[in-house]
Amino acid sequence: MEYQNIKLIKEGHIAIMSINRPEAMNALSTGTAREILAALEEMELDDDVFAAVFTGEGDKAFCVGADLKERKTMTREEMKRQRALFVRAFTAVAEFPKPLVAVVNGFALGGGCEFALGCDFIIASEKASFGLPEVGLAIIPGGGGTQLMPRVIGRSRAKELIFTGRRISAQDAYKLGLVNYVVPPEQLMEKTIQVMREIVKNGxxxxxxxxxxxxxxxxxxxxxxxxxxxxxxxxxxxxxxxxxxxxxxxxxxxxxxxxx
Structure with a gap:
């Protein structure tokens, strides 16, 4: 399949899936969600892929959540259909059967933070930041955030982050146990490949x-x-x-x- 909104490459037994909308801070559009689903299926069915990376192109953002510019042009029915598609994409990430590591190079906000939480663990750049700001828009995290965040960092800390909508730095995320590694931006992919090679050498x-x-x-x-x-x-x-x-x-x- 040819992808317009993501990149999918392989390095040995490692697949790397990147949201490729850096001009839009890798915001999640309808087309991007469809392509994420297709790429996850492609990686799952490829027996030569032992483990995968989920990241975003550019150095500004992993993903800043839903593309609100697209959404403001949609009818209520179109938004409902998009919402169902997004839930499928978040669920597919969380249920991907092979090891899936999030590599966060900048903002991971809203749905972007939820995508990262749905992965098995997170490697972050020192420039990364994380947040679930949905309550500020009078909604709640709807891509698994209210369920995944408490499981990763504990109930009370998750409640504080979700209730305040606060954005936290990579270092604070590390202290909370949200991310496994924090590295300088120029070393992010080098560290990622090092960790992934440790994984894919196994059965x-x-x-x-x-x-x-x-x-x-x-x-x-x-x-x-x-x-x-x-x-x-x-x-x-x-x-x-x-x-x-x-x-x-x-x-x-x-x-x-x-x-x-």
Missing amino acids: PVALRQAKRSINLGVELELNTALALEAECYNVCLATEDRDEGLLAFNEKRKPVYKGR
Whole structure:
């Protein structure tokens, strides 16, 4: 598929999906949401992609949320249809089965912050900032923010950020546990690729099952969660990659995983 609003490239087993609307601060338009859904499906179905990056083009913004210039021209019915599309896009990011890392190079506001929260973890530039300012527009975060933010930083801190609509710096986000790394802007992609290479050297089936076990199990009662973990482990046990991993260990070489 040819994309107009995003870029999708591959580097080895790593896919990099970038919102490509820097002139609009990578705001989320109808067309962009459709292309994000298409790209996520393309990356999921590509067995050669073990893990993916979600970022934004330029150095100003990861994504500043909905494109309000587009929205002001829409009828109420058109806005309802767009809203349903946006929910699908946010859900697809949160439910993407392979490791998905957000790389935030500037503003991650509103829906942009929610996209980042929906990823497995965040690597941020020192210039990045985060916020869920929706209450200032008399609405609430609607892309998962009220559910994801409390799970990442805790209920009371999430309430404060959402109730005030406050924007926080990358360093403050790091202190809250919202982001995993904060690096100088010129080192952002270098750090990202370093981390991603550490991920994709591992078995892709194991990566997917580890993500499934964590995401589904974290809110479960412990005995049920442990049963889920055992189920995910057994999926890995029956793969060719498991055999390759043991063989490579015994032969003192790097394994060559194929996702089977």
